Amino acid sequence: MRSGDIPFKFDLTDLLARARRQVAGRIGDVTLNLPFISIAVSPKDRERRVAREIVLRLRDRRVLSAWECCDDCIERALTSLKEIRQLIVDKEVELAELQDGPLFLLLDAMATGIRQFMTYEELLRRDKDAPPHPRFGEFHRPPDVRQAYFDGLEILRGHLSRCLGQIALIAGMPVPTEGIIENYQGPWQLEAYEAPPLLPPPPE
Known part of the structure; x- marks a missing residue:
């Protein structure tokens, strides 16, 4: 369920x-687009x-395209994100020996996104032993928390999805x-990112 809000x-x-x-x-032969900047890179064969x-492993993961409707859906999504x-x-x-390479950077971008979502999720979490919500039957979370x-x-x-699109490049x-996931394609959703301070020019 989508509200369009950016929580x-x-x-x-x-x-x-x-x-x-x-x-x-x-000088790179592949241009990667990240939020707010683009960089030219030359990936190694191993990368x-x-x-x-x-x-190939991630493009068909259901959590990247599914729409949740209940608490059970949310729990399955959280488990899949941890995987x-x-x-x-x-x-x-x-x-490990290519930490200054573009693929490691994009993996870090994915990991950072998941980590920051999990921090946000901690603010929403209820005790797992909490009884069903008295007003919402089988749903343990009230509607506003579930929507969040x-x-x-x-x-x-x-x-x-957009990180994976750059990895595909x-x-x-x-x-x-x-973006390689249907419904999650197009330019970076810049309003979902903190605008960085003016980035210094790359050293010569």
């Missing part, structure tokens, strides 16, 4: 500054291979690069 904003300030530092003085695997976060960690470990989950998951899906895959 929290992603803060990628440190990640964007890091992106500018990493590409300083480099291309791992990027392809990530897209995606573990996959991201595993791939970052695999790329739906809205938070919506902007997270858009973030993850690294992989050289013929998929929509402005």
